[in-house]
Amino acid sequence: AQSVTQPDIHITVSEGASLELRCNYSYGATPYLFWYVQSPGQGLQLLLKYFSGDTLVQGIKGFEAEFKRSQSSFNLRKPSVHWSDAAEYFCAVASRGNQAGTALIFGKGTTLSVSS
Amino acid sequence: EPEVTQTPSHQVTQMGQEVILRCVPISNHLYFYWYRQILGQKVEFLVSFYNNEISEKSEIFDDQFSVERPDGSNFTLKIRSTKLEDSAMYFCASMGSSPSGEKLFFGSGTQLSVL
Numbered sequence: 001a002q003s004v005t006q007p008d009i010h011i012t013v014s015e016g017a018s019l020e021l022r023c024n025y026s027y028g029a030t031p032y033l034f035w036y037v038q039s040p041g042q043g044l045q046l047l048l049k050y051f052s053g054d055t056l057v058q059g060i061k062g063f064e065a066e067f068k069r070s071q072s073s074f075n076l077r078k079p080s081v082h083w084s085d086a087a088e089y090f091c092a093v094a095s096r097g098n099q100a101g102t103a104l105i106f107g108k109g110t111t112l113s114v115s116s
Numbered sequence: 117e118p119e120v121t122q123t124p125s126h127q128v129t130q131m132g133q134e135v136i137l138r139c140v141p142i143s144n145h146l147y148f149y150w151y152r153q154i155l156g157q158k159v160e161f162l163v164s165f166y167n168n169e170i171s172e173k174s175e176i177f178d179d180q181f182s183v184e185r186p187d188g189s190n191f192t193l194k195i196r197s198t199k200l201e202d203s204a205m206y207f208c209a210s211m212g213s214s215p216s217g218e219k220l221f222f223g224s225g226t227q228l229s230v231l
Contacts (some may be wrong), residue, residue: 029117034220036222039214042209042224043120043222043223043224043225044159044209044222045222046219046220049219090158090159092159095161095172096172099165101146101164101171101172101211102148102164103149103161103164103172104161104220105161106158106159106160106161106183107158108157108158109158109159
């Protein structure tokens, strides 16, 4: 069955420092992968998605993610974190690939705290 | 940017009562979803809905749950007899087609508290 693992429950990063949030997936075919961010009291906002092609994907707010098939990973990165990046981050995989109407399977999330 | 609207934002109910959570998906979307997030836990898929029927559901979505699209705009989740463990944030989402073509839009959620 498809699954997503986010090994880090909580990460604290200093403002201006670089960030990497880990995500490992389990999926039999070509995965369709996503990163979402959830700020307190808010819904989920899509940061970026990967379907095919270039394994380095650019997203909004200066985030990027790299798909590594050999490691079954899709780690999220940002070169310089801002205090406003403090939020919950969720990695997700489409349960039925690119099939129309597919559901997303989410990881447990990583809480990012930013220290000054 | 278009939005998925959920009402109410907070709902408190007594155990055993029925609740209906309401969502207005984006108008030209075809696929509708309910997810839930228990406090401190991951976002869990409940059900997807297409062409006026359930297309996929998780183990969580048992006989106590039902979904309906009563008119051309609303999408509802009904919990027939709420339990304490149903307390969670419930998110509605909609998608136009496939994830490569469009993204999944989420509403801001309804916080359900069962007492």
